[in-house]
Amino acid sequence: MKAAIITIGDELLIGQTIDTNSAWIGAELSKSGFDVCRITSVHDRREDILSALSEATGKTDVVLITGGLGPTSDDITKPTLCEFFNTHLVMNYEVLAMIEEMMIRRNWPVPMNDRNKRQAEVPESCMVLKNAAGTAPGMWFEKDGTIFISMPGVPHEMKYLMTEVVLPELNKRFTSQKIIHRNIMTYGTGESALAEILTEFESGLPESIRLAYLPATGIIKLRLTGTGVDQNAVSDLINEHVGKLYKTIPEYIYGENEESLEMVVGKLLKEEQKTVSTAESCTGGNIAHLLTSVAGSSAYFKGSIIAYDNTLKTQLLGVQDYILTKYGAVSENTAKEMATGVRSLLKTDYAVATTGIAGPDGGTETKPVGTVCIAVSSDRGTFSEKRSFGNDRALNITRFSFTALNLLRKQIIRH
Amino acid sequence: MKAAIITIGDELLIGQTIDTNSAWIGAELSKSGFDVCRITSVHDRREDILSALSEATGKTDVVLITGGLGPTSDDITKPTLCEFFNTHLVMNYEVLAMIEEMMIRRNWPVPMNDRNKRQAEVPESCMVLKNAAGTAPGMWFEKDGTIFISMPGVPHEMKYLMTEVVLPELNKRFTSQKIIHRNIMTYGTGESALAEILTEFESGLPESIRLAYLPATGIIKLRLTGTGVDQNAVSDLINEHVGKLYKTIPEYIYGENEESLEMVVGKLLKEEQKTVSTAESCTGGNIAHLLTSVAGSSAYFKGSIIAYDNTLKTQLLGVQDYILTKYGAVSENTAKEMATGVRSLLKTDYAVATTGIAGPDGGTETKPVGTVCIAVSSDRGTFSEKRSFGNDRALNITRFSFTALNLLRKQIIRH
Numbered sequence: 059m060k061a062a063i064i065t066i067g068d069e070l071l072i073g074q075t076i077d078t079n080s081a082w083i084g085a086e087l088s089k090s091g092f093d094v095c096r097i098t099s100v101h102d103r104r105e106d107i108l109s110a111l112s113e114a115t116g117k118t119d120v121v122l123i124t125g126g127l128g129p130t131s132d133d134i135t136k137p138t139l140c141e142f143f144n145t146h147l148v149m150n151y152e153v154l155a156m157i158e159e160m161m162i163r164r165n166w167p168v169p170m171n172d173r174n175k176r177q178a179e180v181p182e183s184c185m186v187l188k189n190a191a192g193t194a195p196g197m198w199f200e201k202d203g204t205i206f207i208s209m210p211g212v213p214h215e216m217k218y219l220m221t222e223v224v225l226p227e228l229n230k231r232f233t234s235q236k237i238i239h240r241n242i243m244t245y246g247t248g249e250s251a252l253a254e255i256l257t258e259f260e261s262g263l264p265e266s267i268r269l270a271y272l273p274a275t276g277i278i279k280l281r282l283t284g285t286g287v288d289q290n291a292v293s294d295l296i297n298e299h300v301g302k303l304y305k306t307i308p309e310y311i312y313g314e315n316e317e318s319l320e321m322v323v324g325k326l327l328k329e330e331q332k333t334v335s336t337a338e339s340c341t342g343g344n345i346a347h348l349l350t351s352v353a354g355s356s357a358y359f360k361g362s363i364i365a366y367d368n369t370l371k372t373q374l375l376g377v378q379d380y381i382l383t384k385y386g387a388v389s390e391n392t393a394k395e396m397a398t399g400v401r402s403l404l405k406t407d408y409a410v411a412t413t414g415i416a417g418p419d420g421g422t423e424t425k426p427v428g429t430v431c432i433a434v435s436s437d438r439g440t441f442s443e444k445r446s447f448g449n450d451r452a453l454n455i456t457r458f459s460f461t462a463l464n465l466l467r468k469q470i471i472r473h
Numbered sequence: 474m475k476a477a478i479i480t481i482g483d484e485l486l487i488g489q490t491i492d493t494n495s496a497w498i499g500a501e502l503s504k505s506g507f508d509v510c511r512i513t514s515v516h517d518r519r520e521d522i523l524s525a526l527s528e529a530t531g532k533t534d535v536v537l538i539t540g541g542l543g544p545t546s547d548d549i550t551k552p553t554l555c556e557f558f559n560t561h562l563v564m565n566y567e568v569l570a571m572i573e574e575m576m577i578r579r580n581w582p583v584p585m586n587d588r589n590k591r592q593a594e595v596p597e598s599c600m601v602l603k604n605a606a607g608t609a610p611g612m613w614f615e616k617d618g619t620i621f622i623s624m625p626g627v628p629h630e631m632k633y634l635m636t637e638v639v640l641p642e643l644n645k646r647f648t649s650q651k652i653i654h655r656n657i658m659t660y661g662t663g664e665s666a667l668a669e670i671l672t673e674f675e676s677g678l679p680e681s682i683r684l685a686y687l688p689a690t691g692i693i694k695l696r697l698t699g700t701g702v703d704q705n706a707v708s709d710l711i712n713e714h715v716g717k718l719y720k721t722i723p724e725y726i727y728g729e730n731e732e733s734l735e736m737v738v739g740k741l742l743k744e745e746q747k748t749v750s751t752a753e754s755c756t757g758g759n760i761a762h763l764l765t766s767v768a769g770s771s772a773y774f775k776g777s778i779i780a781y782d783n784t785l786k787t788q789l790l791g792v793q794d795y796i797l798t799k800y801g802a803v804s805e806n807t808a809k810e811m812a813t814g815v816r817s818l819l820k821t822d823y824a825v826a827t828t829g830i831a832g833p834d835g836g837t838e839t840k841p842v843g844t845v846c847i848a849v850s851s852d853r854g855t856f857s858e859k860r861s862f863g864n865d866r867a868l869n870i871t872r873f874s875f876t877a878l879n880l881l882r883k884q885i886i887r888h
Contacts, residue, residue, distance in 0.1 A: 097486065163841070
């Protein structure tokens with residue numbers, strides 16, 4: 059089961075856009091048991107697209123193509139596919155109706171123009187893959203034993219088509235060796251440190267199970283991949299080793315699969331029917347944003363006070379002036395007062411507060427850029443923590459927020 | 474001057490690592506006037522590497538290769554290059570001395586082993602590119618009119634070799650055509666609608682200038698690329714057409730290059746020495762997060778009230794009960810009261826408010842998922858807007874936030 063990926067777009071070749079689509083598709087195809095042999099990126103140029111298509115024909119079972127399906131003149135994937143598959147464009151009225159419906163629903167400011175309509179034209183010989191996430195449909199062709207699937211390059215549209223249409227259909231057609239992945243989400247220690255702790259665990263893994271470390275801004279996903287012909291046997295073996303992992307590093311595991319810290323915190327609050335609020339300085343609303351990015355968060359999230367300016371810390375959150383003067387805005391004492399302040403103002407069971415220096419400026423000798431003080435308040439008291447990270451503003455905001463969510467998580471499961 | 478990039482590594486094909494090397498190399502080569510025709514990623518597999526090399530031979534002037542030069546058994550680029558260029562490995566004692574020196578300087582815990590020593594072996598026919606950033610040297614080959622350059626896949630090592638050795642040498646050998654890119658950032662209309670408006674502009678472009686549309690969650694980046702031998706002439710021609718673009722779509726252009734809406738809003742507020750606050754319901758703190766993601770934002774951002782729960786809208790922001798009862802929480806009236814409320818509470822010059830239904834649940838017949846009401850308040854009055862988007866929660870939060878930032882931007886520049 060061989061697969062190839064072709065991504066089309068000038069922006070990829072001149073380095074303006076990093077090709078994240080290929081990585082995502084590669085990961086998904088691998089999970090389904092495909093061997094992705096090659097990724098090719100080419101310009102929106104007829105001859106380059108044609109040669110990439112020709113090279114893949116016959117050599118691979120499936121070719122996944124993204125990009126060049128937009129309504130503008132630089133998008134030439136569709137006519138080039140027509141040329142390659144020796145067919146021509148025809149209007150698809152079902153797709154046209156979908157686009158019209160979407161334009162009305164989204165209340166687009168201008169009426170449908172010819173370009174929008176041309177989005178509904180598809181090569182006559184293809185199977186149309188309906189795209190509920192955008193205006194460009196996906197297209198499925200077959201030639202000389204190879205399946206070609208063309209999708210839009212906009213990541214969320216491509217992901218919609220892959221998840222809803224393409225992967226289920228490919229999985230149906232190709233029966234494969236069973237590959238099972240289990241992802242264990244950890245937070246609180248670095249990759250090398252984790253690898254050191256897991257040395258013995260790793261050396262005890264059977265050949266059919268592989269362990270990979272996938273770090274991302276402080277979160278390290280441990281992926282166990284099991285391979286075999288018998289689904290149940292693979293599954294049992296994976297479960298056994300996941301159990302060992304839980305026994306080895308219980309303090310770092312916060313969830314499984316693609317669960318984020320905010321999803322786990324939300325689940326815990328929902329189970330216990332508790333509410334939460336935040337008082338944020340250096341994280342500037344990011345913790346509130348993370349919490350509310352979870353569907354259904356209104357069940358436990360009540361609101362936040364983003365007190366970027368110190369006057370708001372005193373006037374709205376009731377931080378006492380002498381605390382700010384004596385300990386400074388970036389101090390565990392201030393964080394504690396912010397947490398208790400927002401908890402009583404917004405009447406929630408839990409409250410999280412952050413104050414720190416995200417950078418790149420504003421650091422001092424005793425409180426360098428990357429310093430953060432975090433507090434969590436509940437009816438069991440108010441706990442605080444001081445941490446230091448690096449110099450990158452965006453990374454710091456993410457790390458401060460994750461550390462705060464993790465402290466909140468630990469307080470919730472403590473009782 | 475045609476170039477190709479080949480990146481080698483299993484991790485790229487299974488999507489474990491996103492290929493950022495290609496984008497970086499592509500950008501650098503474009504700046505030097507190369508047309509990067511193709512990027513190919515292949516496994517650490519002899520036959521896949523060989524076929525990628527063969528395909529590039531004769532067709533391109535330069536092939537940049539990264540990856541597979543490490544000391545472990547899965548790194549097979551070096552023997553495969555030997556096979557392709559019909560040569561064999563010899564020990565390079567200069568490189569060996571560099572590695573020894575580096576190991577001592579870095580205080581490596583283990584003495585030099587055979588694996589380390591093999592890092593100093595290079596194909597006999599190549600020109601060795603010394604790598605002061607790591608242990609694997611770069612290699613420069615020529616065959617049938619094509620130059621092949623092999624570099625390590627570790628990004629900082631590759632960048633060192635490119636910057637210090639490869640690009641200066643390539644620039645010396647190839648007198649180059651100049652390529653200039655200009656990116657114009659737009660918000661507020663779709664790709665098709667924009668293309669419709671720009672039909673005449675596009676048809677008036679000379680052959681040496683190309684226009685590309687790069688959409689991302691509502692923001693459409695228009696990229697003008699000019700090519701020619703005379704840097705100044707290309708630059709003048711690009712400037713002329715950028716000027717035309719500003720005249721054609723002044724209402725949609727908010728900035729240039731990689732500027733985000735929050736950066737532009739921040740710049741405007743800073744220039745005018747004005748402050749801003751937000752009152753957010755459906756965006757849950759994301760507007761505050763975007764504003765504070767910009768370094769130096771404490772100069773104009775004072776804080777926010779995230780009033781997810783309706784009681785906070787009345788108690789903290791002073792939204793009158795009858796407004797909530799008569800018009801509902803998701804209404805332009807409520808958004809206006811939220812904006813004026815937070816502006817007076819936080820004493821800022823501007824205030825933005827959002828209330829809507831991000832989804833996936835919570836929609837009604839008259840107010841479906843994707844509905845948002847936005848208000849901006851300042852001393853020139855309070856303006857509101859009602860918009861509708863799709864069903865995806867994450868996309869809706871982003872779109873609601875961008876639309877709010879854009880409304881704020883328009884209010885700031887209006888006076």
